[in-house]
Amino acid sequence: MKDPKAPIGVFDSGVGGLTVLSALRQALPREDFLYFGDTARVPYGGKPLPMVRRFAWEIAGFLLREGVKAIVVACNTASSAALPELAEDLSVPVFGVLEPVAEEARAYGKVGLIGTQATVGSRAYERYVRLAWARACPLFVPLVEEGLWDDPVALLVARHYLEEAPKDLEALILGCTHYPFLKGAIGKVLPGVRLLDSGEATARRVAEALRREGLLNPEGQGRVVHYVTGDPESYQDLAGRLGVRVEALRRVNLEEL
Incomplete structure (x- = not known):
């Protein structure tokens, strides 16, 4: 049984998914999140869809190992490449942005x-x-x-x-x-x-689904842990310029995926 207190995983090729994360945090202020930016391999848009599909599966697997209760694919390219297969095969609810x-x-x-x-x-x-x-x-x-x-x-x-x-x-x-x-x-x-x-449309969809499944966090603090595959300092600087405060940040080597 999925733990309502577990975080929600969100991933994108880089900083773009922060727009979705922002909307999710507004719609679900008590939820905790893990945000994964695949900054070492950004952009996804010019890469073959089978390659992007592999990236999506790798990141989803990493987020599952980190204990998320749901995954939001906050990337149109990854959603195009990997849904609905992710939603059908993973053990947690999966949401795309299309x-x-x-x-x-x-x-x-x-x-x-x-x-x-x-x-x-x-x-x-x-x-x-x-x-x-x-x-x-x-x-x-x-x-x-x-x-x-x-x-x-x-x-x-x-x-x-x-x-x-x-x-x-x-x-x-x-x-x-x-x-x-x-x-x-x-x-x-x-x-x-x-x-x-x-962003907002996806956030509404996620909030409705978690409420329906009884997975809303009753005591979360709205914490966000950021994971990146590229340079952490560059990511933190760019996120700050976008108005996103990054308090917890971890570098993930591609070999970990």
């Missing part, structure tokens, strides 16, 4: 999608919502990982990718958890278009 935001998108008429090459190429979102337009934006993740979300270059890159979007687009799915950090640049290029990110 279906919750796609459900929200169905309220709009003409919906677009931007994401990594792997996410867009997988056509995973088309299982849940009809898309009028989709575009891979491979430079967006490196921009965020380099801390350039407010730099003028972000606006230039956004214009390059988004200038061909339909003029009557109503909503745009930010199909990568890194992309919410670029909302300012994207909004300038596509004014009036509703930008949909997966």
Whole structure:
């Protein structure tokens, strides 16, 4: 039987999943979390889906060994590559980020999608919502990982990718958890278009499921332990610039996965 007091595992290729973690902490303030950023192998978006699938299984296995009661795949590319297999085969509830935001998108008429090459190429979102337009934006993740979300270059890159979007687009799915950090640049290029990110929708889905399964933590303190496969100091610095306070941080060697 799963322990309600156990932490929730959250993982992404880098810092993008911190947008999902933030929403989860707001929706579930008494829960404790383990956040895993695979910063040694970021970005995932240009890698073959079978490779990303292997990464996802490795990280999920690590989180299970750390005793999590649920896993949130806070990465669109990993969700595209590894769900629903993870959800079917693991011993704890597993949540991805595609279906919750796609459900929200169905309220709009003409919906677009931007994401990594792997996410867009997988056509995973088309299982849940009809898309009028989709575009891979491979430079967006490196921009965020380099801390350039407010730099003028972000606006230039956004214009390059988004200038061909339909003029009557109503909503745009930010199909990568890194992309919410670029909302300012994207909004300038596509004014009036509703930008949909997966954080809040996923957090609501997780909270409802834990409540239904009797897995809400009755006495958690909202603690977060961060794990990274790359340089811890670089991660801590970038997370701080994103407004995330990192109090507990551990480096994980890839051989441990």
